[in-house]
Every structure is written in structure tokens, then in C-alpha cells.
Amino acid sequence: MHADHTLSDFHYWLTASPTIDQVGVTERIARIQARSVKGAAKLHGLRMVLNMIDLTTLEGKDSPAKVRQLCYKAQHLHEQAEGLPTVAAVCVYPTMVETAKKALGTSGVKIAAVSTAFPSGQAPFEVKKIDTLFAIDHGADEIDMVISRGKFLAGEYNFVYDEIAAIKELCQNKARLKVIFETGELDTLDQVRRLSDLAIAAGADFIKTSTGKIPVAATFPVVYTMLGAIKDHYDRTGIQIGMKPAGGISSSKLALQHLLLVKEVLGEAWLTNEWYRFGASSLANDVLMQYQKQQTGKYQSAAYFSID
Amino acid sequence: MSSSTWNLEPSLESRGVVSLKERYELYIDGNWVAPKQGRYFDSINPADAQVLAQVAYSDSADIDLAVKAARKAYTQVWSKMSGTERGKYLFRIARLMQEKARELAVLETLDGGKPIRESRDIDVPLACNHFFYYAGWADKLQEAFPGQKMAALGVAGQITPWNFPLLMLAWKVAPALACGNTVVLKPAETTSLTALKFAEICQEAGLPAGVVNIVTGFGDSGAALVAHPDIDKIAFTGSTAVGKQIQKACIGTSKKTTLELGGKSANIILEDAPIDAAVEGIINAIFFNQGHVCCAGSRLFVQESIAQRVIDKLKFRMQSLYLGNPLDKNTDIGAINSEKQLQTIASYIQLGLAEGAEMYQPDCTVPSSGYYCKPTLFIDVAQSMRIAQEEIFGPVLTIQTFRTIDEVIEKANNSPYGLAAGVWTDKGSRIFGLSQALKAGVVWANTYNKFDPASPFGGYKESGFGREGGLHGLSAYLKPSF
Numbered sequence: 001m002h003a004d005h006t007l008s009d010f011h012y013w014l015t016a017s018p019t020i021d022q023v024g025v026t027e028r029i030a031r032i033q034a035r036s037v038k039g040a041a042k043l044h045g046l047r048m049v050l051n052m053i054d055l056t057t058l059e060g061k062d063s064p065a066k067v068r069q070l071c072y073k074a075q076h077l078h079e080q081a082e083g084l085p086t087v088a089a090v091c092v093y094p095t096m097v098e099t100a101k102k103a104l105g106t107s108g109v110k111i112a113a114v115s116t117a118f119p120s121g122q123a124p125f126e127v128k129k130i131d132t133l134f135a136i137d138h139g140a141d142e143i144d145m146v147i148s149r150g151k152f153l154a155g156e157y158n159f160v161y162d163e164i165a166a167i168k169e170l171c172q173n174k175a176r177l178k179v180i181f182e183t184g185e186l187d188t189l190d191q192v193r194r195l196s197d198l199a200i201a202a203g204a205d206f207i208k209t210s211t212g213k214i215p216v217a218a219t220f221p222v223v224y225t226m227l228g229a230i231k232d233h234y235d236r237t238g239i240q241i242g243m244k245p246a247g248g249i250s251s252s253k254l255a256l257q258h259l260l261l262v263k264e265v266l267g268e269a270w271l272t273n274e275w276y277r278f279g280a281s282s283l284a285n286d287v288l289m290q291y292q293k294q295q296t297g298k299y300q301s302a303a304y305f306s307i308d
Numbered sequence: 309m310s311s312s313t314w315n316l317e318p319s320l321e322s323r324g325v326v327s328l329k330e331r332y333e334l335y336i337d338g339n340w341v342a343p344k345q346g347r348y349f350d351s352i353n354p355a356d357a358q359v360l361a362q363v364a365y366s367d368s369a370d371i372d373l374a375v376k377a378a379r380k381a382y383t384q385v386w387s388k389m390s391g392t393e394r395g396k397y398l399f400r401i402a403r404l405m406q407e408k409a410r411e412l413a414v415l416e417t418l419d420g421g422k423p424i425r426e427s428r429d430i431d432v433p434l435a436c437n438h439f440f441y442y443a444g445w446a447d448k449l450q451e452a453f454p455g456q457k458m459a460a461l462g463v464a465g466q467i468t469p470w471n472f473p474l475l476m477l478a479w480k481v482a483p484a485l486a487c488g489n490t491v492v493l494k495p496a497e498t499t500s501l502t503a504l505k506f507a508e509i510c511q512e513a514g515l516p517a518g519v520v521n522i523v524t525g526f527g528d529s530g531a532a533l534v535a536h537p538d539i540d541k542i543a544f545t546g547s548t549a550v551g552k553q554i555q556k557a558c559i560g561t562s563k564k565t566t567l568e569l570g571g572k573s574a575n576i577i578l579e580d581a582p583i584d585a586a587v588e589g590i591i592n593a594i595f596f597n598q599g600h601v602c603c604a605g606s607r608l609f610v611q612e613s614i615a616q617r618v619i620d621k622l623k624f625r626m627q628s629l630y631l632g633n634p635l636d637k638n639t640d641i642g643a644i645n646s647e648k649q650l651q652t653i654a655s656y657i658q659l660g661l662a663e664g665a666e667m668y669q670p671d672c673t674v675p676s677s678g679y680y681c682k683p684t685l686f687i688d689v690a691q692s693m694r695i696a697q698e699e700i701f702g703p704v705l706t707i708q709t710f711r712t713i714d715e716v717i718e719k720a721n722n723s724p725y726g727l728a729a730g731v732w733t734d735k736g737s738r739i740f741g742l743s744q745a746l747k748a749g750v751v752w753a754n755t756y757n758k759f760d761p762a763s764p765f766g767g768y769k770e771s772g773f774g775r776e777g778g779l780h781g782l783s784a785y786l787k788p789s790f
């Protein structure tokens with residue numbers, strides 16, 4: 001299905017990556033941000049956000065105990081509130097996949113493993129391959145790979161394409177592939193669009209903004225630009241690609257605005273964790289706090305929400 | 309969790325911030341004066357067809373009173389005051405408008421039907437900015453026209469339309485006062501209320517009596533203002549038909565005129581355009597303020613090679629436009645200004661179907677009371693169809709394709725109007741080429757419907773003459789003095 005653009009598909013190659021107008025993007029986002037989400041729509045939205053979170057821990061100091069705690073939280077977000085979903089997945093390093101697998105059991109919460117020498121991607125391809133296979137062999141449902149940003153910025157698009165396509169081969173029928181761009185290291189929205197088209201063509205199931213390891217992460221202009229590529233691909237092929245903004249979305253308000261963007265740019269078919277994820281570590285508690293506020297009319301102290 | 313419908317709930321702006329009288333008199337010489345004939349008419353909220361307030365219906369005797377007051381204020385007070393002092397009053401008015409911004413925005417939405425998002429974020433802030441901008445010019449008129457001594461005209465009669473009631477008032481009143489003129493302003497009959505609220509602001513600002521007079525009423529009230537012998541200047545924004553009547557009425561008099569009239573502006577999408585931004589631009593160009601915009605981009609020209617993609621994207625985008633209660637903060641398309649205008653638009657939609665164009669409207673619910681019209685596309689339109697030639701003044705877009713740039717220039721200019729145009733392309737050279745070739749007062753590049761007090765606005769051909777805004781806007785209210 002993927003990597004299906006033969007050299008003679010001129011319509012594709014000549015129209016794939018339209019230019020992106022920064023001013024237009026900013027204005028479109030301002031329209032979204034002016035929307036007001038209230039009442040039952042807000043509750044529904046907050047539940048969707050929770051259900052779309054990839055609860056993440058990606059520290060050098062991660063321990064099996066911490067991962068087990070994270071996995072518990074993933075299934076029991078806030079026992080004091082009724083009717084809450086689980087998160088979509090936990091996101092860990094390959095070495096923690098086995099621990100997570102055991103802790104999550106049959107809960108349905110997926111395991112996402114970062115891979116290909118996350119976060120920098122600065123490793124020989126053989127190492128990236130081993131990294132990925134290790135995660136898959138231990139039971140990862142999803143692989144969050146990083147691209148070689150240096151190669152992309154140097155214009156070596158074939159290299160980047162081939163790398164993604166090769167990792168995709170390893171994932172085939174075993175794991176879904178998320179491709180991380182680290183957009184904070186890209187310079188223009190035109191590059192973001194070009195990389196989105198490249199990654200989708202190479203076989204990405206999801207495209208993902210960032211590692212969360214550098215300050216500039218999932219900004220609205222970047223996310224909007226990536227959604228545009230997903231929409232155009234869908235219009236052209238009928239194939240859905242998922243989107244995962246990661247890093248910097250730490251409040252309910254921001255998360256709901258992102259969902260409005262998805263609703264208006266892609267449509268409601270993407271409003272499910274099969275096609276949309278938030279990569280976040282601190283977002284869940286803010287959402288839970290807002291959820292309780294919406295239910296009870298009162299803000300509770302942060303001390304009432306577990307920090308796992 | 310599978311995907312599900314996620315519909316936003318109404319998020320209504322409160323009407324509580326607006327204090328409305330049951331009945332409004334005429335604002336003449338700093339006082340509220342009952343109309344001589346004792347006639348009043350209803351101002352209707354087009355969102356629910358309910359009466360908001362009663363408004364005085366002025367006749368020529370009332371107009372005469374207002375012009376006399378303006379003349380007296382001109383000769384005795386305003387023309388003698390220094391620019392610095394006039395500027396202070398304008399700054400004071402601007403600040404008061406800012407303080408009452410929310411009330412003005414809600415009232416504008418109640419009276420005219422436009423979405424609160426627009427009145428709050430565009431109409432009212434821009435109106436304030438016009439006062440701030442021209443307040444700054446009041447004491448710099450000599451610098452504005454180096455080597456020339458300029459003088460005020462005297463009494464200006466100003467007639468404003470119903471699509472941007474407060475903003476058009478600001479476009480007219482601010483430069484007039486800054487240049488030392490006094491004014492008699494007649495707002496459109498369906499949208500008098502923010503002008504009357506503005507009169508209260510003038511009172512609160514301590515503006516000398518008679519400098520601003522607001523006379524409400526219908527077309528005959530406006531005609532009486534135009535015909536008054538002691539008026540030095542008529543500034544009109546409205547339809548081309550009425551503009552022609554005004555111009556005829558001023559022939560043989562010493563009245564200066566500026567007319568800002570209708571349009572059928574071309575919005576041109578070239579194949580190298582940033583396509584999603586262009587689609588958004590098309591939406592802003594035609595659905596802003598329900599299409600009640602003189603410079604609306606109502607004729608879309610898309611280059612053939614991307615036409616289908618643009619149309620598909622446009623249809624998809626239209627599905628996420630919220631149509632409904634203008635006070636809802638999520639509303640993108642509010643109410644049509646009046647029942648009469650709704651009928652006009654409906655008849656054009658019928659005409660488009662009869663002319664054989666393919667129509668598209670998104671699947672959205674229309675409120676059961678009030679005046680609403682779905683956003684509408686006509687595809688495969690010919691230059692010779694009336695829907696592509698006449699100003700509809702509603703949320704109706706005609707779409708034509710073109711192959712070469714020469715062809716689109718010819719088609720875009722093939723109109724009795726020449727108010728505005730939009731050009732969407734990634735190439736700066738094409739922007740410069742097209743903006744020189746298009747006979748339009750404003751050409752926007754990769755954007756549309758952007759307004760700024762510093763930028764002049766006005767038309768070619770039957771879209772009128774004279775410019776409002778910027779330095780050009782000053783010269784409409786001044787004459788060389790020898």
C-alpha cells in the first residue's frame with residue numbers, strides 16, 4: 001500500500017508539496033483558537049483527549065518501578081471520577097517494553113517504543129535496526145522512530161526516505177510506525193510539509209512532531225501544516241494517516257484547540273486514538289483537573305491528582 | 309474509543325452589557341430632539357426578527373435643524389479650534405469607544421446580524437483605530453500637505469450603509485472632524501443603533517454641541533440631507549444605484565462628493581498559490597459578514613490545473629462553518645441583515661439555478677426564525693450570467709476557471725465595478741504584474757478583506773470615487789486655501 005509512488009506518477013510528484021503561507025497558517029489557527037468549547041462538548045472533548053494520550057516517560061533514569069506505576073496510571077487515570085477512559089498507550093524506551101507489556105496485560109493500552117537512536121537519531125543504520133527489532137520482539141505495538149534530521153536538512157531526501165521505508169519493513173504486520181520529525185530543528189513550514197509528504201510516501205502510519213527533548217515542539221503552525229499533508233494524502237488515496245503532536249501541549253485548553261483543528265482540517269474520522277495521539281507526560285493531570293471542575297463546579301488542588 | 313460526532317454547544321455572548329432605550333430621538337445640537345412629524349420606525353434584530361428599539365424618522369425639517377446646528381458649530385466653535393484641541397476630542401472619543409467596546413460589539417451584532425466574533429474582533433477595534441489614527445492627524449494637516457495651506461470644507465453630510473454601521477461611521481466622522489468639519493450623519497435604516505450609541509459617546513466626551521449630529525431615517529431622509537443647500541460635502545457609502553442619484557442631485561451645486569459604492573470583486577487563484585491558505589482566503593473573501601461587503605471577493609477565478617482541488621477543498625471547508633445565532637462566539641455566518649436583503653439574495657440564487665450554474669450549499673441547519681442564508685457556491689459560471697455580473701451582497705460565490713493570466717485579467721476587468729481584487733500566488737513578480745493590470749481600488753495579495761486606517765480604500769468605475777483612510781482620506785475633507 002505504501003511507498004506506492006512510481007516514478008511515472010507525475011501528477012503526484014508535481015503537486016505533492018504545495019507551498020505553505022506562514023501568514024495564512026497563523027490566521028487559520030487564530031480562527032480555531034477563537035472557538036469556545038463549553039458544557040457537555042467540553043466534557044466529551046476532555047474524555048477524547050485522555051483517550052488519545054500516549055503517556056510518556058523517556059528519561060535516562062527511568063526504572064522498571066516507574067514504568068509499572070505509569071502503566072497503572074494509564075489504566076486508572078483518576079478513580080475518583082466515573083466513566084473515564086484509559087489512555088491510548090504508554091511510550092517508553094525499548095528496554096522498558098517488556099516491563100510495560102507485563103504491567104499492561106490485556107488492558108488494551110498499547111505500548112509505544114521510541115526507536116532508531118531516539119532522540120537524536122545519530123547512529124549507524126544497523127544500530128537503528130537492532131533498536132527497532134528489540135522493541136518489536138519484546139512486544140511493542142507501535143514504533144516511534146526519529147528521522148535523520150541532518151540528512152533531511154542537507155537535502156538528502158532519498159536517504160531519509162530509504163531509512164523510513166526500511167524501518168517500515170521491520171514493522172510490517174507487527175507494529176504501527178510513527179515517524180518523528182523534530183520540527184523544532186526544521187526551519188520553515190515548507191520543510192515541514194515536504195517532510196510530511198516524504199514520510200507518508202515512505203510508509204509512516206503516523207507522523208509525529210517532536211521528541212519532547214528540545215524546547216520548541218508541537219506548535220500550532222507545524223501541526224496544522226502536517227494535518228494538511230495528511231488531508232491531501234487522504235483525498236488522493238483514501239488512506240488515513242495518523243497524527244501525533246508531542247511536547248508542549250500541557251494544558252486542556254491547548255489540547256481541545258488541537259482537537260478542534262483536527263475536526264475542521266481532517267474531519268471527525270480522525271477523532272479517535274486510532275488516528276490521533278497526544279505525546280505528553282503532564283497533560284493528563286490538567287485534563288483530569290478540568291474534567292473534575294466541569295463535573296463538580298470546583299477546582300481541586302493538584303495534590304488530589306497522582307503524579308505517576 | 310471510536311470516533312464520534314463532536315458538536316460544540318452554543319456559547320452565547322451576554323446581551324446584558326447593552327443598555328438600550330425603548331425609543332431614540334434625533335441627536336441634534338447636542339440634544340435628543342423628537343422628529344417634527346412624530347414618526348418612528350422599528351429597528352429589528354435580524355437574528356430573531358424581534359424589535360430592539362424604536363428610532364426617529366427624520367424629514368427635511370429635522371434635517372434642516374441638524375444642518376443649521378452643524379453650521380453654527382462649525383463657524384462658532386469647531387473651525388476656530390486648534391488642531392491640537394480637536395485631536396484631543398477625537399482621542400477621547402476613541403478611548404470611550406474602546407471602553408465600551410463590548411457593548412458596541414454586542415449591539416452591532418444584535419442590530420445587524422453579524423457574528424459577534426467579527427464585531428468584537430474586527431468592526432469595533434477597527435472603528436476605534438480610525439479615530440485614533442485621525443486624531444493623530446488633526447494637528448499635522450500642514451505636514452500632510454507640504455507647501456499647501458489646507459482648510460476645512462464646512463458641513464459634511466454623511467450617509468452610511470448597514471453592513472458595517474459603526475465602522476463606516478468611523479471612516480466618515482473621524483477624518484471629517486480631524487480636518488475641522490462638522491457633520492450630519494444619517495445611518496442606514498436597519499442599523500441605526502450603534503450610531504445613536506456613538507452620539508451618547510460624543511455627549512460623554514463633551515464634544516461641543518452641533519459638531520456631530522445623527523439623523524435617523526429612510527432614503528427620503530438621506531435625500532433631504534443631500535438636497536440641503538447649506539451642505540458643503542456629501543460622503544456616501546452604499547449601492548451604486550443610490551450613488552448615481554446622489555451624484556445627479558449634486559450636479560450644479562458646490563457640494564463635493566465622495567462615493568464608495570458596489571463591487572463584484574475578482575479573487576484570483578493561480579496554480580502556484582499556497583492552496584490551503586487560498587481556500588481560507590476565498591472563505592474570508594466571500595463569507596465575511598455574510599457577504600455583505602462591498603469589496604467581497606464574489607467572483608472566484610481559479611486556474612484550470614488546480615480548479616478541482618480548490619473546489620473540493622472549498623466544499624469541505626464550508627462544512628465546518630457554523631451558521632446560526634450571531635451572538636454565539638462560534639458562529640462564522642450570522643443573520644442576513646434584513647428580510648428584504650434575504651429576498652434579494654434568494655432571488656439571485658434562483659436566478660443562478662435558472663441560468664444553469666451548478667449550485668453547492670453545505671449540509672447545515674438554518675434557524676427557524678430570523679433571516680439566514682446558507683453559504684452558496686455556483687460552479688461552472690459564465691461571464692455572461694447575471695449572477696457573475698451583478699452585486700448580490702450575500703454569501704454567494706461564483707466560480708470560473710481560466711487558463712492564462714491574460715485571460716483572467718481580461719475577465720476580472722470585464723465588469724462595471726472596480727473596487728477590489730485578490731491575487732494568490734507564490735511568485736512576487738506575478739503579484740506586481742497583476743496588481744498593475746487589475747482595475748481595482750485595492751488589490752490584496754495572498755490575503756483578502758484586510759483593512760487598516762492608514763490604508764486608503766475606494767473604487768474605480770461604478771464602484772465610486774474618492775478615497776477613505778490614510779492621507780488620501782484627509783484630502784476628501786479639505787480644500788486648498790489661498
